[in-house]
Amino acid sequence: MYRIAVDIMSGEKDESELIAGALKALKEDKEIELTLIGEYDIISEELAKTDYDSKRLKIENADEIITMDESPIKALRKKKNATVNVGAALLKKSEVDAFISPGNTGSVMAAGLLRVGRIKGVSRPPIAIQFPAAEGSTLVLDNGANTDCSPENLQQFALMGQLYAKNVMKIENPKVALLNIGEEKTKGNNLSKESYQVLSDDPRIKNFIGNVEGRDIFSDKVDVVVTDGFVGNVVLKTTEGAASFFLDLIKESFKTNLRSKIAAFLIKPYLKKVLKKIDYRQYGGAPLLGVNGIVIISHGSSDSTAIYNAVKTAKKTVKEDIVELIKVELEKNEELE
Amino acid sequence: MYRIAVDIMSGEKDESELIAGALKALKEDKEIELTLIGEYDIISEELAKTDYDSKRLKIENADEIITMDESPIKALRKKKNATVNVGAALLKKSEVDAFISPGNTGSVMAAGLLRVGRIKGVSRPPIAIQFPAAEGSTLVLDNGANTDCSPENLQQFALMGQLYAKNVMKIENPKVALLNIGEEKTKGNNLSKESYQVLSDDPRIKNFIGNVEGRDIFSDKVDVVVTDGFVGNVVLKTTEGAASFFLDLIKESFKTNLRSKIAAFLIKPYLKKVLKKIDYRQYGGAPLLGVNGIVIISHGSSDSTAIYNAVKTAKKTVKEDIVELIKVELEKNEELE
Numbered sequence: 001m002y003r004i005a006v007d008i009m010s011g012e013k014d015e016s017e018l019i020a021g022a023l024k025a026l027k028e029d030k031e032i033e034l035t036l037i038g039e040y041d042i043i044s045e046e047l048a049k050t051d052y053d054s055k056r057l058k059i060e061n062a063d064e065i066i067t068m069d070e071s072p073i074k075a076l077r078k079k080k081n082a083t084v085n086v087g088a089a090l091l092k093k094s095e096v097d098a099f100i101s102p103g104n105t106g107s108v109m110a111a112g113l114l115r116v117g118r119i120k121g122v123s124r125p126p127i128a129i130q131f132p133a134a135e136g137s138t139l140v141l142d143n144g145a146n147t148d149c150s151p152e153n154l155q156q157f158a159l160m161g162q163l164y165a166k167n168v169m170k171i172e173n174p175k176v177a178l179l180n181i182g183e184e185k186t187k188g189n190n191l192s193k194e195s196y197q198v199l200s201d202d203p204r205i206k207n208f209i210g211n212v213e214g215r216d217i218f219s220d221k222v223d224v225v226v227t228d229g230f231v232g233n234v235v236l237k238t239t240e241g242a243a244s245f246f247l248d249l250i251k252e253s254f255k256t257n258l259r260s261k262i263a264a265f266l267i268k269p270y271l272k273k274v275l276k277k278i279d280y281r282q283y284g285g286a287p288l289l290g291v292n293g294i295v296i297i298s299h300g301s302s303d304s305t306a307i308y309n310a311v312k313t314a315k316k317t318v319k320e321d322i323v324e325l326i327k328v329e330l331e332k333n334e335e336l337e
Numbered sequence: 338m339y340r341i342a343v344d345i346m347s348g349e350k351d352e353s354e355l356i357a358g359a360l361k362a363l364k365e366d367k368e369i370e371l372t373l374i375g376e377y378d379i380i381s382e383e384l385a386k387t388d389y390d391s392k393r394l395k396i397e398n399a400d401e402i403i404t405m406d407e408s409p410i411k412a413l414r415k416k417k418n419a420t421v422n423v424g425a426a427l428l429k430k431s432e433v434d435a436f437i438s439p440g441n442t443g444s445v446m447a448a449g450l451l452r453v454g455r456i457k458g459v460s461r462p463p464i465a466i467q468f469p470a471a472e473g474s475t476l477v478l479d480n481g482a483n484t485d486c487s488p489e490n491l492q493q494f495a496l497m498g499q500l501y502a503k504n505v506m507k508i509e510n511p512k513v514a515l516l517n518i519g520e521e522k523t524k525g526n527n528l529s530k531e532s533y534q535v536l537s538d539d540p541r542i543k544n545f546i547g548n549v550e551g552r553d554i555f556s557d558k559v560d561v562v563v564t565d566g567f568v569g570n571v572v573l574k575t576t577e578g579a580a581s582f583f584l585d586l587i588k589e590s591f592k593t594n595l596r597s598k599i600a601a602f603l604i605k606p607y608l609k610k611v612l613k614k615i616d617y618r619q620y621g622g623a624p625l626l627g628v629n630g631i632v633i634i635s636h637g638s639s640d641s642t643a644i645y646n647a648v649k650t651a652k653k654t655v656k657e658d659i660v661e662l663i664k665v666e667l668e669k670n671e672e673l674e
Contacts (some may be wrong), residue, residue, distance in 0.1 A: 134582070144518055147526035176542035181481055181570040214571045214580025231571055232528040233518040234551045240570050241552025243581040245471070248585070249614055253478040253607035260607045266600035272589035275584055 007083040009038035010065040010103030021307030062086040064176035072106035088115035091293040098314035102302040112295040121330035125290035144233035151195040161224035179227035180211035284309025344478035347402040347440030358644030399423040409443035416459035425452035428630040435651035439639040458667035462627035481570035488532040498561035516564035517548035621646025
């Protein structure tokens with residue numbers, strides 16, 4: 001059984017919406033057991049309205065949430081019974097195998113780091129996000145957990161990203177690259193020049209292809225892109241911004257006149273497929289790699305589809321035992337030092 | 338008269354294509370005088386095919402180019418008669434008011450810095466690029482000239498960007514912001530935290546609105562976005578990558594079947610307007626701000642439209658005397674120190 005806990009209360013959407021996503025996953029997959037974390041009364045009231053396999057579902061009461069504008073670490077200390085504290089505690093005690101939360105990213109991260117703890121040999125756990133690419137997707141890490149990084153941090157991101165791409169995303173011999181502003185190894189800032197050397201010298205990174213640029217993320221040239229959390233987060237938000245800007249322009253152009261409206265009507269079903277391809281919800285959350293348990297950070301605006309997919313991602317990640325794989329690979333770091 | 342030199346030989350496109358763009362601008366605007374830089378024979382042969390106002394056009398022979406894969410500074414020293422050396426020399430001697438080149442970005446930059454020189458008070462000239470936004474456009478700087486920056490560098494970018502936005506882009510009281518990964522002033526990496534303080538303390542930055550995120554570049558929330566050249570260049574290339582990825586998906590969806598093909602036929606003219614909006618060519622090149630003359634860096638793949646627009650941008654920039662404005666504003670830096 002794969003035991004997955006879902007924080008259904010700290011996202012932007014209603015609890016009922018998030019519970020619906022979790023229940024859909026529960027119904028489809030008999031190998032999972034769910035723990036819903038949130039206010040007991042709200043959850044049980046919601047569950048009473050529907051049919052589900054109660055033997056595979058528990059409720060864990062948590063009556064506080066950490067809001068988007070709270071300082072994560074302070075709030076984590078003050079609100080003992082916040083959903084993220086409760087979820088991290090379950091993971092720490094091995095009562096669940098994975099914990100999913102769409103709450104304040106900083107608070108989920110802090111709960112992972114402080115309550116669950118890092119794997120030996122991992123200095124700074126990164127947030128790993130899948131970006132859509134021509135075929136499949138590209139894993140980019142870090143996406144905001146660590147704003148100032150050393151070459152050794154990036155080296156660890158590369159090792160963990162490689163393991164995740166190979167085992168969870170099922171990419172054979174994943175191509176790993178450093179995000180830079182040119183392909184030559186002499187390009188970039190101090191961090192990227194030093195990191196290039198460290199990454200290319202590490203024999204554990206099997207398929208290091210050197211530097212890639214921002215545009216390559218969306219191509220099939222690379223599978224794992226390594227960068228510091230500041231740049232990674234800028235990339236993420238720039239991508240979101242560019243996509244929604246472009247989409248708005250297209251929608252606007254469809255409204256021009258009768259002719260364009262007819263075109264819009266005709267193309268709608270095909271455009272939907274395009275939108276699905278670039279929809280973050282299909283990837284269902286980003287793992288915080290390198291903590292001693294599976295922590296999945298979902299988008300704040302996650303709906304039932306996003307939560308459904310996050311549960312699927314969590315199961316895959318537990319099944320492939322990514323924590324153990326990282327332990328084996330990264331503990332070598334300690335020995336090397 | 339506005340005297341503008343155009344390097345028509347070091348771009349990726351044919352000389353004839355680039356000359357056509359320059360001649361179009363010459364024909365339309367009687368206030369400009371052009372100097373075409375490149376191999377004399379090629380240019381005169383091309384000019385012989387067409388009608389133009391020969392009193393307002395000169396040829397300046399340059400028989401070498403610096404290719405995209407050459408090391409800029411070495412090549413600049415070795416190839417004395419390279420287009421970028423010739424253009425920078427004309428600017429230095431005040432024989433022209435502006436110099437446009439679609440060549441190797443590093444070489445145009447180095448020619449600007451080494452041959453034309455910096456304005457007193459400017460430590461690191463940034464490349465300023467206009468990104469499309471819902472209404473108008475947003476100026477982002479630096480886009481790759483300076484990979485590792487100090488808060489004082491970013492402060493200078495803000496001051497120069499503000500002047501350019503106000504005087505050339507004609508934005509009243511431009512909103513200036515720092516690119517970051519959250520809006521709170523405590524967010525970000527060391528550079529952004531320190532820079533926030535420096536920018537908000539500088540009374541010359543009239544309308545500092547604090548931090549913005551990558552997605553805000555495409556909105557009307559901000560007019561001038563300041564960041565280091567590494568992050569700026571990643572933003573630029575990520576935007577290009579996301580836009581072309583999205584566009585490919587849409588084109589693909591149009592090919593699905595007869596219905597989608599009819600829709601494509603109907604929507605084509607309206608979609609063209611969308612594409613124009615996000616077409617880098619409309620902005621016609623990016624100024625290298627802070628050098629002692631107008632240097633415009635155009636895209637390597639610039640065609641006649643891009644060169645035509647670059648000439649228009651160059652004229653506006655000369656007309657508003659941006660170099661003098663930067664001198665007056667930035668020389669105060671020296672006094673402050």
